[in-house]
Amino acid sequence: MVEPTRRDFLFIATGAAGAVAVGAIVWPLIDQMNPDASTLAAANTEVDLSNIAEGQIVTVKWRGKPVFVRHRTQKEIDAARAVPMSELRDPATDESRAQKPEWLVVIGICTHLGCVPLGHQGQYDGWFCPCHGSVYDTAARIRQGPAPYNLALPPYKFLSDSKVSIG
Template sequence: MKNTSKDKKPVRRDFLFTASYAVGAVGVGAVVWPLIDQMNPDASVKALASTEVDVSALKPGNTITVLWRGKPVFIRRRTKIDIESARKVNLNELKHPEKDEDRVKKDEWLVMIGICTHLGCVPLGDKGEYGGWFCPCHGSHYDTSGRIRKGPAPTNLEIPKYEFVGTNVIRIG
């Protein structure tokens, strides 16, 4: 009578092979896990992931600068004139066309990263030909919506991820 694979009974050797593979897999996992886990950000990086800013003291027409992830963030409480001038702009005149409505969550508040998109300088507020920001290093002019209007900067000032968590509190990040 011939032994077929159906008739084959497990032997001790099969158990030893299976047990060895299982122990080996656990060992590989124990070695690899710390290598993968060390790539996660540490607590100081996670703490910088978001910041909350109370803007209740900010009067219309004023701007504050806060740090988020080591970058300056401009928060401007715009006046009705700022909003109207930003909305009147013909998008065909812009290097990087973007509607003002798409750059803000509430008309009155403009939140953007204060780093010039040309070479990373920090623009000056309430300066330049368009009443917004001016980068004196290379002459980029931004309007009251942070859009590039003149100069070498290729794109508008970046809008970070943010939300209003109260009537006077903005969470950035």
């Protein structure tokens, strides 16, 4: 075994000091890319569902985007579940789009060119985008028009029977 020399110790100590110095310089550059507190506060939106009547659509803001919260009637749920997957351009079951059948939470931005669709409109009483004619059903699935995909689903969870957290 070769005995370590003073030179070996100096190389290791210099390398360790250099690594600490690089970390001390790089960390503030990386840390400044994190969002500030006001942005993090807007990352989640809580919605009180007790004020939304059956059949009503409420629009809330989440991360600067409109989010539609729809309290669906049994008739709307049944109509959405009766659609054969073969009729859908972007196939998705109603069950996969709504955590609770009576509540549908979707991002309110048309997947064609980013317009905001109007609720309770169109042939399927879902949403209609007046800019280019995209029509969505009561499960926010694309049924007609140029939009290629269903309205997107934001991450959300039910905090209770009367409160949902989006984000």
